Amino acid sequence: MNNYKHLKNVLNYNIKKIAECSSLFYENSAVDFTHNRKLNFETTIKNVISMETGSLKDELLKLNDYSVDTPTASAFIQARSKIRVEAFQILFDRFNEKTHKDKLFKGYRLLAIDGSVLPIDNTIYDEETTELRHGTTAKAYSAYHLNASYDLLECTYDDLIIQGEAKKNENDAFCQLVDRYKGKKAIFIADRNYESYNGFEHVVQSGNKYLIRVKDIHSKSSITQSLGPFTDDEFDIDVFRMLTLKQNKMTKACPQLYKFIPSNMRFDFMTKENPWYEFHCRVVRFKITDDTYECIITNLDRDEFSIDDIKNLYCKRWGIENSFRELKYAIGLNALHSKKRKLIQQEIYARMTLYNFCQRIVQEIKIPKKDKRKYEYQVNFTRSFHILRHFLNKKGGETPPVDHLIAKEILPIRPGRSNTRNVQSKTVVCFNYRFD
Numbered sequence: 001m002n003n004y005k006h007l008k009n010v011l012n013y014n015i016k017k018i019a020e021c022s023s024l025f026y027e028n029s030a031v032d033f034t035h036n037r038k039l040n041f042e043t044t045i046k047n048v049i050s051m052e053t054g055s056l057k058d059e060l061l062k063l064n065d066y067s068v069d070t071p072t073a074s075a076f077i078q079a080r081s082k083i084r085v086e087a088f089q090i091l092f093d094r095f096n097e098k099t100h101k102d103k104l105f106k107g108y109r110l111l112a113i114d115g116s117v118l119p120i121d122n123t124i125y126d127e128e129t130t131e132l133r134h135g136t137t138a139k140a141y142s143a144y145h146l147n148a149s150y151d152l153l154e155c156t157y158d159d160l161i162i163q164g165e166a167k168k169n170e171n172d173a174f175c176q177l178v179d180r181y182k183g184k185k186a187i188f189i190a191d192r193n194y195e196s197y198n199g200f201e202h203v204v205q206s207g208n209k210y211l212i213r214v215k216d217i218h219s220k221s222s223i224t225q226s227l228g229p230f231t232d233d234e235f236d237i238d239v240f241r242m243l244t245l246k247q248n249k250m251t252k253a254c255p256q257l258y259k260f261i262p263s264n265m266r267f268d269f270m271t272k273e274n275p276w277y278e279f280h281c282r283v284v285r286f287k288i289t290d291d292t293y294e295c296i297i298t299n300l301d302r303d304e305f306s307i308d309d310i311k312n313l314y315c316k317r318w319g320i321e322n323s324f325r326e327l328k329y330a331i332g333l334n335a336l337h338s339k340k341r342k343l344i345q346q347e348i349y350a351r352m353t354l355y356n357f358c359q360r361i362v363q364e365i366k367i368p369k370k371d372k373r374k375y376e377y378q379v380n381f382t383r384s385f386h387i388l389r390h391f392l393n394k395k396g397g398e399t400p401p402v403d404h405l406i407a408k409e410i411l412p413i414r415p416g417r418s419n420t421r422n423v424q425s426k427t428v429v430c431f432n433y434r435f436d
Contacts, residue, residue, distance in 0.1 A: 003364045004402040007099060007357055015045055016092045018087055025087035029129035032082040039071050039079040045087065048080060049350045050393050053335035063393055080343055096158065099360055102184055103153035106304065108209065109186040110152040112314065112320040113177055113194065115170050118328075118348070120146045121339040128164030129341065141165070144344065147173035148352075149181070152189070155363055156356040162345055165251040169339045170194065171266075175202045183424070187211055187300070189317045195223045195297065197243060197259075197279060204299060205269070211298040217285065224295060226259050227283060234293070236284045236307055243267065245275035274403055284310055285349055285436060323355070330382040331355050357392075358385050365407050375412035383409035 018025070019042040026032035026041075033041050051059045056073045062069040071079075102109065122130060122142040130142045143165035149158040159180060161173045173202040179202060187209040190199075190294050195214040203210040215222035217230050224230065227239045241259040244251055251258040259279070261267050270277050284296045286307060296310055305313075326333040336344055362379050384406045391402055 002138070002401070002403050003009070004361050004388070004391075005399075007360055010098050011095055011353075011357055014079065014091055014098065015042055017094075018045070018091055022087075025084045027082050028083060033079075037079075038069065039075060042077045044076070044083060045091070045350075047076065047356055048088070049344055050389060051332075051337060051347075051350075052288065052389065053332040056337050059337070065395065077338065077343070080338075080346065081340070083346070085342055085345045085349070088346050088353070092160070092349045092353045092356075096156070096356060099356070100151075100156070101154060102157075103151070104184070105153065105187075105313070106147075106309075107185065109184055110316060111181070111186045112150045112152050112189045112317045114148065114150070114191060114317075114320045114324075115329075116146045116148070116324040117165065118146055118333065118344075120144060120336065120344055121342075122240055124339055124341070126164065126166075126341060128167050131166045132408065133225060144348070145170075146324075147177065147375060148324075149177045149188075150323055152316045152319045155319065155323070155359045158183075158348050160349070160352060162348060166201075171196050173201055175268075178202045178206050178208070181206065181208070185209070187313065189313060191317065196266075197223075197261070198265075198269075200281065200297070200299070201267075201269055201277075201279070209298070209300050211296060211300060211310060213314060213317075214295050214297050216293055216295050222295070223297070223300065224283065226255075227281070227297075230283070236282070236302070238302075239281050239283050240245050241279045243270065243277040243279050244271065245270055286311060319348050326381055327351060327355050330385050331358070354389070358388050361388060361403070362406065365403060367407060367410055375414060377410040378413050379408040380405060380411045 019040075021039040022033065023029045047063050050063060052062070054062070056076065060070050060073065060076055065389055074361070113341065120129060120142050122140045124130075124142070125140065126142065128322065129144060130140050132140050145163045145165050145168040147161040147163060147170060149160070150156070151158050159177050160174055163173060170193060171338075174190065175198060178188060178199075185208055188211070190201050190210075190212045192215055194212050194214055200210060200212070214224060217224045217228060217232070219225075227241065230237075240257075242257060243259050243261050245261055247260045251260055261270065267277070280299070282298050282300065282302065284298065284307060285293050288294050294314070296314060298305075298310065300310065331351050333348065336347055338344060338347070358381070362381055364385050365379050365384075367377050387402060387405050387409070391399055
């Protein structure tokens with residue numbers, strides 16, 4: 001059995017197992033799905049996972065082979081509304097558990113943690129997702145903030161925390177993702193804005209490693225201000241600070257030894273009864289151009305991980321940035337099919353499950369090598385996704401060798417290419433006909 005068929009069977013098996021105890025995931029177990037209808041619990045979940053970016057009616061027609069018995073958009077929304085978000089969350093977790101393969105770097109999994117904003121419809125006011133902006137012409141802005149843990153070697157999402165944009169707290173989400181992790185030893189890799197003593201020590205207490213880029217030593221808001229002084233050049237040094245809740249003459253007189261933690265700074269490992277905590281880290285600074293530097297804080301052992309290893313590991317972090325682009329545009333998370341907050345969360349978990357399904361197939365595709373090619377080639381993920389979604393929905397008939405179809409959809413890898421990053425404010429993909 002090829003990889004595609006195996007993963008499709010695993011996905012369908014897990015949907016069936018959840019359907020066997022489906023009443024646990026009904027909003028109202030006394031009345032929901034009590035009648036025998038075409039849109040039952042299992043079919044509704046499969047349809048949510050398989051939807052593409054078209055209008056809701058178009059998607060239902062495609063999912064039902066343009067049958068005259070195709071359910072209406074209203075019937076589909078009513079069926080979705082009966083299912084709790086936890087059903088999709090558990091499916092995401094179980095599919096990962098059954099299909100994950102450990103790919104390691106020096107014995108560690110590489111898990112990048114980062115956040116991404118998903119704009120949603122702002123006509124429904126919600127204290128969690130809606131920010132009221134000031135000004136006479138300013139409109140309310142609504143969004144979800146996705147805090148994801150991403151396996152950089154397997155190229156799949158490992159865990160997810162969804163926060164409303166108005167209530168987001170990336171450092172808190174980072175700590176939760178670390179605390180929830182139960183797999184093999186890992187290196188948690190993150191970018192700026194995740195620099196905090198609390199986050200560092202959550203990783204240490206979990207028995208894992210961290211590698212986090214921080215603002216450079218000249219930034220007044222960088223955590224390195226309390227770990228210095230440092231030379232204005234490249235360096236790789238070990239730092240010790242005694243963290244404390246006390247602020248007295250002794251701690252003020254020795255800032256190179258003590259770091260005061262004020263009451264408004266979260267730190268979960270000290271109490272009034274025990275107001276001292278030993279903090280150790282390694283600070284690495286290296287050049288990326290003639291006049292710019294990167295600064296990394298880590299607890300990786302210097303004997304095991306050189307500066308070149310640290311540079312390489314941080315460069316790999318870009319994989320999670322690419323994954324968000326693929327999730328939103330290739331998989332279609334940007335094109336939501338509802339305004340309702342619960343249904344949006346359903347789609348988030350459904351799209352991430354589908355992303356992992358596709359990536360676990362794509363990563364195993366072997367591209368034939370040819371001597372006369374100028375570049376190395378990689379699989380075209382967007383085209384692969386369309387192929388996989390088509391056959392995931394296919395009912396009956398013989399399925400062609402999907403792996404061979406995907407192997408023909410390739411793109412050249414052109415090293416050294418770069419473009420200026422054009423950062424623009426994002427808005428929801430808002431088509432009135434899409435929503436119900």
